[in-house]
Structures are given as structure tokens and as C-alpha cells.
Amino acid sequence: MSNPKTTWIKNPLSVFTANDEDARGGIVVSGNKIVELIALGQVPQTSYHEVFDASESVLLPGLINTHHHLYQTLTRAFPPALNKRLFPWLQTLYPVWARLQPEMLSAATELGLSELLLSGCTTVSDHHYLFPEALTEAIDIQVQAASKVGTRVTL
Structure with a gap:
């Protein structure tokens, strides 16, 4: 089984996490799972395949x-x-x-x-x-x- 594609959804205009965690730098998604929250000004520790520029998008939970x-x-x-x-x-x-x-x-x-x-x-x-x-x-x-x-x- 191959590894799922991993994407950094980077620097959203706004993000709602429903907790105190800072995800203003975005999130890393592997397959259909969020694997890391990225604080403002930080980079992922998880390796990723692509970057999606979310600077004009709002990130909401489903x-x-x-x-x-x-x-x-x-x-x-x-x-x-x-x-x-x-x-x-x-x-x-x-x-x-x-x-x-x-x-x-x-x-x-x-x-x-x-x-x-x-x-x-x-x-x-x-x-x-x-x-x-x-x-x-x-x-x-x-x-x-x-x-x-x-x-x-x-x-």
C-alpha cells in the first residue's frame, strides 16, 4: 500500500481550531487526516509532497x-x-x-x-x-x- 499524499495547507487567511492551539501557519494533511497544526511563522516538521497557498482562504472544520x-x-x-x-x-x-x-x-x-x-x-x-x-x-x-x-x- 502506498503512502498517502501529504499537503501543507499554508497560511490561511483565518483558521478555526476550536481550542487554544495556534494553526495560523496552516495544517498538514496526509490522505484525509490532519497530522500537524503549524503555528504562525513556523514550518511543518512532517514531510510533505505539496503546498497549497491558503492565504485567501478560511480553514473550517467539517x-x-x-x-x-x-x-x-x-x-x-x-x-x-x-x-x-x-x-x-x-x-x-x-x-x-x-x-x-x-x-x-x-x-x-x-x-x-x-x-x-x-x-x-x-x-x-x-x-x-x-x-x-x-x-x-x-x-x-x-x-x-x-x-x-x-x-x-x-x-
Whole structure:
């Protein structure tokens, strides 16, 4: 197995560490893990393959979405359900959701997680509560989609 690429994300405009550690000089990332925080004016002790100039960027930890229904990604623009109050909206959509197939859930999960990832959200708690006959492996399908996209999930 080869060593992951290591990058120094150097001198961000601002950085949030959620503690008292100084990372104003940036961070070193190996693969998908932060391996070192760099204080202002310092250089990494970890060897790195490349430098990313973050002087015009802000470094934030991944955001967390604590309540989602990823399967609903497929029906968010379903014309018969648009502009309805909650219970008429649910009454319109439950028959549609009852016919969801594994490929549909996979696509909805992958799309929803990709959209969240593009906005900085790296962890999602999905409240999946529909298990029609065709979705006996619903949670496994979502785990596979999350793995493909590269996000963390609580299901």
C-alpha cells in the first residue's frame, strides 16, 4: 500500500481550531487526516509532497448536518407536492416513497451527500424511516453511497 499524499495547507487567511492551539501557519494533511497544526511563522516538521497557498482562504472544520431525510432528495421538486402544508405534502409523497427502489435510494443518498459536501458538511445524520418491501437493505445502500462520496454518516 502506498503512502498517502501529504499537503501543507499554508497560511490561511483565518483558521478555526476550536481550542487554544495556534494553526495560523496552516495544517498538514496526509490522505484525509490532519497530522500537524503549524503555528504562525513556523514550518511543518512532517514531510510533505505539496503546498497549497491558503492565504485567501478560511480553514473550517467539517460541518455537521444533524437532521436529514436523504431519500427525499429525489422528490423535492415533485410537482404535485409543491407549495403544500406539511400533512397534505406527506399524503402526496408517501405513495411515491413507498415505491422507492434500491437504485433510487442510492442515487438520492449520493446526490444529497454530495450537495452537502460541496457546502462544507462532512458528517450527516440521516433519519431514514421508510422501509418498503424493496428497501430491505436500505441502511447498507446508504453506507455504500456515503463511502463512495467520502462522508461520515449516522443512520
